[in-house]
Amino acid sequence: MTRRGFLAAALLAAASPRWAGAADAYPSRPLKFVVNFPPGGAADTMARIFGQKLGETFGQAIIVENHAGAGGAIGMVYAARQPPDGYTFTMGTLGSAITQPLISQMAYDMNKDFMPVSLIATGPAxxxxxxxxxxxxxxxxxxxxxxxxxxxxxxxxxxxxxxxxxxxxxxxxxxxxxxxxxxxxxxxxxxxxxxxxxxxxxxxxxxxxxxxxxxxxxxxxxxxxxxxxxxxxxxxxxxxxxxxxVGANCWSIWLPAGVPAPVAARFRQALVTAMDDPVLKQKFSDLGADAMHTTPDGLRQYVAAETAKYGRIIKEQGIKA
CATH class of the missing domain: 3.40.190.10 (Periplasmic binding protein-like II)
Structure with missing residues (x-):
């Protein structure tokens, strides 16, 4: 083996256990859940139901922080600026995750600033x-x-x-x-x-x-x-x-971009467990929403389809923030 090859292998061996160990220990403290709307609304209610079940799955407290305003954009900007360590996540809605970037120049980019985790529900109005x-x-x-x-x-x-x-x-x-x-x-x-x-x-x-x-x-x-x-x-x-x-709102979960892959995988695993809980599913149904979980790519595809749908009406009517 060449000296360069030996060094590369040594670095990989050193790095892999570190990330694996981080994922095994994660989470070791409470997580922060950024909700982009005021307390009392449907998004807040759904977030607290999901947060409680996710906390039970993780064995850690989930602290809900409401950062409302600008159709959810204020909370998204705040969430995008949090450390990418897996201890902060946010809920995207149709407005904050899909249509806001179509309406105005936002201080966040869903493709660059966030890591998709899963769609968790859709629900008509x-x-x-x-x-x-x-x-x-x-x-x-x-x-x-x-x-x-x-x-x-x-x-x-x-x-x-x-x-x-x-x-x-x-x-x-x-x-x-x-x-x-x-x-x-x-x-x-x-x-x-x-x-x-x-x-x-x-x-x-x-x-x-x-x-x-x-x-x-x-x-x-x-x-x-x-x-x-x-x-x-x-x-x-x-x-x-x-x-x-015919149309529906949607609720999805995102991490700040840059969260290590093993930590993101552990987060999604816990999300799937939480969303499969029969009690949570019934609570979501009582709220008029269909509980679900998707892959990160599935969430991206959903966002792309809804972007095309609402992008037309936004463009034709000249809707701006």
Whole structure:
């Protein structure tokens, strides 16, 4: 063996046990889970359910930190700047992981700043209006929007979120002009629908269900292709005549770029174990979301497909932050 070959082999032998040992010992302390939306919303609720189960799997505490604002972008920037040691991870949504980079020049790059781990859930939304609203169906609301262009408004948790882009797709499909009003989080927007200060919002079912059941909100449509078991009397957008409006939010897990491969593999192994838990699956189902896990490549492929779908509407309507 040449001297150069001997040195290379020695370096590899020295490095491999170190990384293997790091993965074996990982995690040796609590992990930080960066959530890009305020407490109380669907993303936060889902994150805490997942975080608790992941912590049980790891045998370590998972500390949730909420960094809200700009449709999830503020939290993503914060997460991207954390040390790539496997002790910080974040949840991406449709807005923060897919559409925000299409809308404006972001201070983070999903391809360069993050390591994909897995998609953990997808879930359609329910379109709701306040109890005092005169609209009983999506068709009635569309008719009013056509009669009074720009008078009606809809809310969202920020520019580029699913609620925002679903409203943009409604404007496109129905040839109407309903004004978008962005908020810091979906919970704040929903509160204004409840107070009849906003006309409508497309919101994750768990946030709306208690208010629908109490009679404080009226559900007009569900954005899935099939009806939701928890909203059995609510027609889908397909039934309302708008198959173009089928869509769902998504929730995915990402690590900062540069996490050592053995540590990332250990993290994903724990994620798979957590996501296969029957209790977690039921809790996600109760939230109106389908629990799942994918490979990192599977997550990348999903992001690419959704980017193509929403990129068209963003470009055509000139949506910018």
């Amino acid at each position: 329910v379109v709701v209006v306040g109890a005092a609203s005169p609209y009983k169906t999506l068709q009635e609301l569309v008719a009013a929007a056509r009669a009074y262009p720009g008078k009606l408004n809809y809310g969202s948790g920020g520019i580029g979120t699913f609620a925002h882009l679903w409203g943009a797709m409604l404007n496109d499909a129905a040839h109407v002009k309903i004004t978008h009003v962005p908020y810091k989080g979906g919970a704040q927007a929903l509160n204004d629908v409840l107070a009849n200060r906003l006309d409508l919002i497309a919101v994750d079912p768990p946030a709306a269900l208690p208010h629908i059941r109490s009679g404080n909100l009226r559900a007009l449509a569900y954005t899935g292709a099939q009806r939701n078991a928890h909203l059995a009397n609510v027609p889908t957008v397909v039934e309302a005549g708008y198959k173009e409006l």
